[in-house]
Structures are given as structure tokens and as C-alpha cells.
Amino acid sequence: MATLPLLSDADLTPEARAVFDDIRATRGSDFINNFWRALAHDPALLAATWDRLKVVMGPGTLDPLVKEMLYIAVSVTNGCSYCVHSHTAAARAKGMTDAQHTEMLAVIAMAAQTNALATATQVPVDAAFDAGAPT
Amino acid sequence: MATLPLLSDADLTPEARAVFDDIRATRGSDFINNFWRALAHDPALLAATWDRLKVVMGPGTLDPLVKEMLYIAVSVTNGCSYCVHSHTAAARAKGMTDAQHTEMLAVIAMAAQTNALATATQVPVDAAFDAGAPT
Amino acid sequence: MATLPLLSDADLTPEARAVFDDIRATRGSDFINNFWRALAHDPALLAATWDRLKVVMGPGTLDPLVKEMLYIAVSVTNGCSYCVHSHTAAARAKGMTDAQHTEMLAVIAMAAQTNALATATQVPVDAAFDAGAPT
Amino acid sequence: MATLPLLSDADLTPEARAVFDDIRATRGSDFINNFWRALAHDPALLAATWDRLKVVMGPGTLDPLVKEMLYIAVSVTNGCSYCVHSHTAAARAKGMTDAQHTEMLAVIAMAAQTNALATATQVPVDAAFDAGAPT
Amino acid sequence: MATLPLLSDADLTPEARAVFDDIRATRGSDFINNFWRALAHDPALLAATWDRLKVVMGPGTLDPLVKEMLYIAVSVTNGCSYCVHSHTAAARAKGMTDAQHTEMLAVIAMAAQTNALATATQVPVDAAFDAGAPT
């Protein structure tokens, strides 16, 4: 089930097809996952999302695998089933080992736990943690 | 404000004091942040939380700074103000640069955005992402 | 799967049946969706929920379609799969066009993104935004 | 700061005043907390919220203190600072002991942790847990 | 408190200054809120966020006020205090009346409530709601 039909390649507008072409070229794979097939209904939204994703997940100061793990951490916390699946697969493809996978799970679970405790106790932020004084 | 008084060192039970001693020794610092001062009301909860945190955030297959960034990603998504502050400070202390900091923010923001789109479109998980067939 | 059996019309108490009758009359349709068939186990909860929904989503200062879109925005953010499906269908039934649908998705995604950035940076609320001075 | 001014008693419409009177009579206290002073801008919303709260938190099959603790669990998970404070105070007023308080925190933290693990692993629901076959 | 210092106009790089100039021109106001002063640490992130926001919140098929209300609905559900404040102020500036404000609150609250009920009962999505059959 979905709230929008998933578009096949034959249904694409030229603008959407250009984005699919770029996804395929960037990833070196013909496979286009369902997420993009839903967004393809709005080529401008599709293009804006893909273009930004390519920049954000592209070369920078953080390792590509670290970025995928950050993505998983957010997706788990948001309870996004699709995203947990797709980014765990992506992290695997980028070399995440079994040991790194379960160690990441332990960190995410620990954070969820202490988040709950900090929120439940409503402890004030220590002054030592402030980095935000106006310059 | 908090839902539990924050305990000063003079208020601790011997069991809680032992945990504070271990926090200080492990971190090489006298500073005990408010989170632990609230949990100190229940020495068993304090000890269980700290002991597990020490294992989870200790040596393993992931870099300590990566673990702090995963912690931040979860805390941001849960909206835990205290945790965002404390783990951003911890990541800074472990060497997170300005560029890594803002690159991490961009990844977290991107994930929040595509999480929302995947949830709003309710696209089915692609079969290619399944890693869970029973063995 | 569900945590409560879904009640068929034959299983209803008179109080629950009266609510189903009102749902059908209000909507001008015989179809009762699964949500109400689960709540029907507790006729008082069913009645309270439906009665309030009818008022809140009924005539007022906001357009009915706008209300459905607000409902979708909350449901997406809460990750409620059932609710995203049912209220997207309701918004479609109230005239939401394809273009409005994807434009709404873009707004929801943008909000998710800047929410994450504001939470991650923990910026203080500008004094200019305060509307809450006691009268 | 707030997004609506908090109304003093002198600012109330007669309908809002009647709700405040009922809150005071029900609680046996003159104190009206800020939540109601914000809702008082819309007497119909104020009345609907209070009337429903009085029913839901009133006599039933669950102990009043258990209901407050459930309320805290939801509020912590939603990250609602105001609600965590107000319902922790309410639970205290209904007799929650220090030991019950911290034991509740441990349960909430445990749930947050295993929620994260279940979501991260995306394990399918066991057939044994299904209670929802249509009757 | 914040996790990044807020930059004053004097601290900006030329790229960040250009974004601030565009914010001021677009809004017809000299006021730059704290959100942008934090993002200004990373001019590329600042520019990407502002450029996309300008498009998404700009002219389209939805009324600008409706877009602000959708933004508020997401921000409330995410528990983003800063965002609730800033977008409520923006909605006010775009003409949201008191009656529209509290009616929106009632819809958001209703959605939160039925989201919880649908998630707690785990009712399956009705086949009638499916819009996602592949074309």
C-alpha cells in the first residue's frame, strides 16, 4: 500500500527521467527503489530531494559509512520502517560489518534510554555545555 | 526545574558515591553533570545506567567520535534538549571539528526530511532491502 | 494483525451501533473503516472519540480540506501508518489535487528538516516570537 | 514564552470561568495551572478538553496513580516538558513514592531502549501476538 | 544556550552575508532570527536551507497561511519549541486569526489522539485507502 502510485520507468516525465538517469549513473546500478518511484509524481520535488541528497551524502569530512549510520540512527528514532531498511542496506553495501551493525544498535538503544531518563527527570542543562554565547 | 532534586556530593549514598567516583576516574575530571545527580536518587538505576554506558561507549569497532555523533542524531530526533547539549559537548571534547559538526547537521536534517517523505508516501519496502529471511 | 479483534456489525452493542449509524449518516456511506471497528469494543470510548472528531472536523473557520491536511501532517510526523493512509484518502475525497498533495509533502518535509536543525543547534527562541506575556 | 497569552481570572468569558470553577471544585484547590490559562482563549476547546480529562482520569478499573504514571510515560516519550512536570507533580500528589518514581523511570527507559532495538532490527510481529482476527 | 554560537552580522562570511541579504529582501524586514544566525557557521548549509525554504513556502497551489499551519502541525508533533514559536509568529503575521489558531490547535490535538489510538490498536489499513498500486 502507498498513498501515491509507484511510477514505472514508462510513466516518467522527461524531468523525472533525467533524475532517474542521474540516480542510476551515480549509483552505478539500474535499480531504482520505491521511494523515488513515489516522488516521481512531482518531478520538482524529486529533483530537489535527489540533488540535495547527493550533496549531503557525497564527499566531505565524514566517512560515507558514518553518514549512513547517522541516517539509520535518525530513521530508527523516527520509526521510519522504509528508511531503516533502505539505509541499513546502504550501510551494508558501504562495508558495515556485522560487528559494526550491532555495536551501532547498542549505541542507538543506549541513547534512546538516556534520552528518556533525561526527559523524565527534566534536569537543567549544565552551564558547561553551553556553546552558544553570541559572538 | 526538574522532577527530582539534584543531589550534591554530600547527599550521596555509598553506592551512588562509588558510581560518581568511577565516572570521575573514567573521565579524568571532577565534573559530574546534572543527569547523574538526578539519577543518584536511585543508586541501582544510576549504577546500571552508568555501567552500561561505559561498555557501550567504550572500545569497540566504531570510533568513539562516531558513537557520540550517533548519540547526537538520536537525541536530536527525540528532541532531548539536555542530551543534544551534553553529547555535542562530548563530541567536541573528542575532537569533532566545526566542519564535521555542520556536516553531521546536514545529514541529520536530510534524514529527517526523507523520513517524512517516506512515511507520507507509505511506500512499501523494496524486496532488495530484506536481510531478515529466517536462517 | 491488531491488538483487539475488529468487530463486525453483528457484534456491536446498541451503543456502538448507534455510533456506527451516526458515522454512516454523517459520511453518507455504508463503509466503516477498521479504526472504528477496533474502538467498538469500548462503546464509551468509541462515542467520545467520534463525537469529538465530528465537532473538530466539522464547520468552523478553517476549510475542511485544510483540516485534513493538518491531520496528515501530524500523522506523518507521528509515523502513524494507518492514519496517513486514512486521512490522505479523506483529503483526496475532499478534493485534494495531485499538485496540492505533493506541495503538502514538500512543506512537511521542509518542516521536518528545519525542526531537526533547530533542535540540533538548540537556538534560543527570539524575544520577537513571544506572544505569551500574562495579561 | 508562549504562543498565546495566559489569561488571568479577570480575563475569562463566562463559559471559561465555569470551567475554571469546575477545575477548582474537582481538585479542591484554587490553583489553576498555566495549561488551562492558555486554553481559556477558546472556551469551547477548554471545556471539551477538561470535560474529557475529568472522565478519562476519573473512577474506572485502573488506579488513579497508575493513570498518572501512564500519562507520564506518554509525556516523556513525546518530550513534552510541561506535561512531564505537571503529571509528575500530580503523581506525587496521588501518593507516588520515591521508589515508585524511579522504578517507573527504569521501566520507561527500558521500553525506550527495546523500542529502538525492535525498530532498528525491523523484526516481524510474531503470529502469537495477533489478537486482531476479525470476529 | 545553543550548541553553536549565534553569529552577528559582523561575523559573516560573504556567502553567508548574501543569504542574510536575501532573507531581508524577501521578508522586507531587517530582522534575522536566531535560527539563521546559528546556521551561518556553514554558509553552504545556510544557503541550501534558505533557498529550499523560499521555494517550498513560496507561491504554489496552497495558501501561504495553510503552509504555515502545516509547518506548525509538524513542529508541534516533533516537539520543536523554537519552531512552534517561530512559525506561530509567522502564521500570525500572515493573518491567522485567534479563531483559526485555536481551531488549528483542536485539529492537531484530535490527530494526536486518534494517532495514538490507531497505533495502540494496530488496526490494519483498509484496502479502500490504498492508492499505491504500481501503474
Added chain:
Amino acid sequence: MATLPLLSDADLTPEARAVFDDIRATRGSDFINNFWRALAHDPALLAATWDRLKVVMGPGTLDPLVKEMLYIAVSVTNGCSYCVHSHTAAARAKGMTDAQHTEMLAVIAMAAQTNALATATQVPVDAAFDAGAPT
């Protein structure tokens, strides 16, 4: 679908087998649900999670059924489908009646609703609720 294969009994390491043995002995049942079969990939994570769960959900000052209901409240709010199913089944096994079940749903729904209102109005915490003055 899952992000990790579910391990059968034949796949377990001795350490994981010992945990499964303890789960079976503690619960007086041969049934091991999928959650543990996923965690079994990392015997240390499996053991730490189970050992802590046994303590937290074991004897204390709160009734075992109350603890399961708190667990449900958190799981619903986090939108964890697996957890809602498993802990509702557990609460049923511990004697939760139909009336208690739906009364709990009403409390959870009420909390979700007023959480949204408190967050949307951003009312300041009343001084009367503060329990956190340093001792």
C-alpha cells in the same frame, strides 16, 4: 522483512543459547519471540538487554501489570508496532482485562492530546511543579 536474519536455535552461539535458556526458564515457556532471535546475532547485546529487562520488569514496588502498561504507553508513543503487539500480549497474559485495556487506551489518547496542546501553546512550567531545586 528484517534488517538482520532471525536466528533459529540451531544457529546460536553458546552464550546466546544460555540467554535463550534463561528466557525460557524465566517465562516457563519454550516460545522465543523474534525480537530475541534478531538480537542473538550479538550475544553480548542479547545478554545485556535480557539481563536488564529481567531486573526492570521483575519484583519491585510497582505491579507487574502496571509495568507492562507503562511499556505499552511508551511503545505506542514511539510508534513501535512490534513492541505494541508484544507488550499488549504480555499484559493480557498478566491479567489485563478488556475494560482495563480500553481504559488504558483512553488515558494514552488523552495524554497524546494534551501533550500536543501544551507543546502547541508552549506554556511555561508553573513554579508549583518544580521538584528540582538543588539540595
